[in-house]
Amino acid sequence: MADGLNDKVALVTGGGSGIGRAVVEAFVGEGAKVGVLELSPEKTEELEALGPNVKAVRGDATSLEDNEKALSETVDTFGRLDALVCCVGLWDNQAKLKRIPKEKLREAFQEIFAVNVESYVLATKVCADALIDSGGCIVYTLSNSSFYPDGGGPLYMASKFAVRGLLVEMAYELAPKVRVNGVAPGGTATEIRGLKSLDQDEPMLASPKMKEGLKAINPLQLEIEPEDHVGAYLYLANGELSRSVTGVVINSDGGIGSRGMTKIAGLL
Numbered sequence: 590m591a592d593g594l595n596d597k598v599a600l601v602t603g604g605g606s607g608i609g610r611a612v613v614e615a616f617v618g619e620g621a622k623v624g625v626l627e628l629s630p631e632k633t634e635e636l637e638a639l640g641p642n643v644k645a646v647r648g649d650a651t652s653l654e655d656n657e658k659a660l661s662e663t664v665d666t667f668g669r670l671d672a673l674v675c676c677v678g679l680w681d682n683q684a685k686l687k688r689i690p691k692e693k694l695r696e697a698f699q700e701i702f703a704v705n706v707e708s709y710v711l712a713t714k715v716c717a718d719a720l721i722d723s724g725g726c727i728v729y730t731l732s733n734s735s736f737y738p739d740g741g742g743p744l745y746m747a748s749k750f751a752v753r754g755l756l757v758e759m760a761y762e763l764a765p766k767v768r769v770n771g772v773a774p775g776g777t778a779t780e781i782r783g784l785k786s787l788d789q790d791e792p793m794l795a796s797p798k799m800k801e802g803l804k805a806i807n808p809l810q811l812e813i814e815p816e817d818h819v820g821a822y823l824y825l826a827n828g829e830l831s832r833s834v835t836g837v838v839i840n841s842d843g844g845i846g847s848r849g850m851t852k853i854a855g856l857l
């Protein structure tokens with residue numbers, strides 16, 4: 590991996606905390622320069638403190654103009670764009686259909702689809718030409734909820750399956766110039782926000798009880814941390830290592846797809 594990201598330039602959306610923040614730090618550690626589009630002013634300030642190889646841009650990934658601003662500030666600062674990495678996301682705190690009041694359904698649907706799906710489309714649209722010019726790549730953040738039920742409620746599940754559809758289409762549309770792949774994390778202790786429209790004010794995933802629960806459901810029996818996923822992003826962004834790879838998803842979820850029917854893992 591030594592020279593793979595050296596002097597490459599990436600734009601990470603939602604890089605202010607959790608998985609995106611771990612990706613930003615790992616990319617910088619591998620020699621990349623990284624622009625970051627981040628909604629939170631506090632997290633944007635913390636990103637600035639990472640030094641001259643990070644250009645933090647405060648803005649909303651659901652806005653076309655803010656995506657354009659993030660691209661232009663990244664290219665003005667670092668001269669080019671080689672990779673777009675989308676990490677923005679909201680969860681639905683497992684709101685099952687029965688529990689969502691029908692008068693809130695439309696607003697909740699629009700809130701989660703704007704962040705989890707539309708922002709990925711907008712970032713792709715805005716960055717496509719620069720990536721075609723550089724022969725670059727895109728890495729989307731999917732989820733175990735892009736494959737298997739019960740990782741959220743219907744709103745999160747539908748949004749994460751939609752990103753998988755976007756990935757397959759963009760891998761086709763942008764070939765042969767741009768590789769488009771994804772990473773599908775499993776339950777990871779982060780402060781991921783729930784939906785304002787459903788009054789989900791408290792982040793749910795990082796509580797000790799939830800961490801224990803997330804460990805219990807994966808065959809590798811791991812308490813998965815954001816850093817556990819960065820190898821997959823580094824690999825997919827590194828054209829020396831993955832130049833023949835496009836349209837695929839790396840599942841980084843402790844083996845949820847290998848759960849047994851009678852017990853979770855063979856050795857348990």
Ligand SMILES: NC(=O)c1ccc[n+]([C@@H]2O[C@H](COP(=O)([O-])OP(=O)(O)OC[C@H]3O[C@@H](n4cnc5c(N)ncnc54)[C@H](O)[C@@H]3O)[C@@H](O)[C@H]2O)c1
Pocket residue numbers: 602603604605606607608609626627628629632648649650651676677678679680704730731732733734773774775776777778779780781782794815
């Ligand atoms: N944590 C998990 O268990 C898990 C599992 C599977 C997939 N994921 C996915 O990983 C991605 C990252 O989630 P995370 O768990 O690291 O959460 P996180 O909240 O720590 O990271 C998301 C970042 O995006 C920022 N953000 C949110 N809305 C934004 C917007 N409109 N514009 C710009 N920035 C915005 C947040 O401020 C935050 O910094 C998401 O796509 C999520 O769906 C997470």
